[in-house]
Amino acid sequence: AQSVTQPDIHITVSEGASLELRCNYSYGATPYLFWYVQSPGQGLQLLLKYFSGDTLVQGIKGFEAEFKRSQSSFNLRKPSVHWSDAAEYFCAVGANPGAGSYQLTFGKGTKLSVIP
Amino acid sequence: NAGVTQTPKFRILKIGQSMTLQCTQDMNHNYMYWYRQDPGMGLKLIYYSVGAGITDKGEVPNGYNVSRSTTEDFPLRLELAAPSQTSVYFCASSLYEGNYGYTFGSGTRLTVV
Numbered sequence: 001a002q003s004v005t006q007p008d009i010h011i012t013v014s015e016g017a018s019l020e021l022r023c024n025y026s027y028g029a030t031p032y033l034f035w036y037v038q039s040p041g042q043g044l045q046l047l048l049k050y051f052s053g054d055t056l057v058q059g060i061k062g063f064e065a066e067f068k069r070s071q072s073s074f075n076l077r078k079p080s081v082h083w084s085d086a087a088e089y090f091c092a093v094g095a096n097p098g099a100g101s102y103q104l105t106f107g108k109g110t111k112l113s114v115i116p
Numbered sequence: 117n118a119g120v121t122q123t124p125k126f127r128i129l130k131i132g133q134s135m136t137l138q139c140t141q142d143m144n145h146n147y148m149y150w151y152r153q154d155p156g157m158g159l160k161l162i163y164y165s166v167g168a169g170i171t172d173k174g175e176v177p178n179g180y181n182v183s184r185s186t187t188e189d190f191p192l193r194l195e196l197a198a199p200s201q202t203s204v205y206f207c208a209s210s211l212y213e214g215n216y217g218y219t220f221g222s223g224t225r226l227t228v229v
Contacts, residue, residue: 009156034217043120043206043220044159051216090158094213102166102213103149103174108158 002027002093006107013081014115021076021110023091032094033074034104035065039087047089050074061085086114118142122207122221129197129228137192137224139207147210148190149218150174150182152203159206165190197228 003026013019025031032051036044048059055067065076074091088111092104123138141148146167151159151174161174165184179201181193190209194201204225208218 032216036220043222044208044218045220046217049217094216102147103161103164104218105161106151106159108156 002031002095002105004091004093004105004107006089006091006110008110009108010111010113012113012115015083016080019076019078019081019085019112021089021091021112023074023076023107024072025074025091025093026072027093027095029095030069033065033067034092034094035059035063035074035076036090036092036106037061037087038090038109044090047076081112081114083114083116086112088112120207120209120219120221122205122224124224125222126225127227129194129226131197131199131228133197134193134195135197135226137194137205137207137226139190139192139221140188141190141207141209141219142188143209143211143219144187145209145211145219146187147213148184149208149210150180150190150192151206151208152176153206153223154203162192162205194226199228202226202228 005024034049035047038044050057050067088109090109091107094104120141149164150162153159160176163182165171206223207221
């Protein structure tokens with residue numbers, strides 16, 4: 001069974017500073033990896049996803065993530081944070097198609113606060 | 117294009133009452149899911165469906181029931197509500213297996229008192 005760990009519960013950064021949110025996964029084969037963002041009172045919006053190929057993936061809102069198989073990680077980065085990025089971020093992992101596991105498994109989330 | 121629509125957005129139930137959370141999608145997605153979100157716990161899968169007439173349990177199915185009579189609708193039924201079911205409930209759908217990513221509804225915030 002797959003699992004996801006987000007080690008940081010809450011991170012605070014200053015506006016304009018760089019950001020890295022950590023995500024470690026557990027899965028026996030090449031995983032399908034996702035980052036979602038949730039603004040207060042809202043549903044989850046897909047930021048980016050990794051299936052295969054280039055290990056550095058670009059997403060919406062200026063975010064990127066890098067898949068590192070050797071470290072079982074999929075960290076989310078942004079070079080310069082805006083106040084509107086304050087939200088909760090969830091990493092998720094899915095099994096390979098045909099593996100009989102249809103759902104995504106989510107981490108517990110990292111809440112990002114941005115200081116003006 | 118409405119995507120995934122959940123109703124109601126908010127609801128307060130008394131212990132022992134029952135209710136149905138509605139979820140409808142207009143994207144012709146085969147796969148649909150119900151998750152609950154509790155503070156600091158992430159999202160836990162309650163039930164999922166791979167197509168009309170086919171449903172299966174997820175990680176936390178106790179106290180809930182689902183049905184999938186059409187491709188569009190995937191209601192979640194709470195029988196005999198308990199305080200432990202106080203949570204935010206999200207419905208999601210995907211065209212293929214969830215590995216390709218979900219489209220989420222905006223959620224239903226349920227309080228059981």
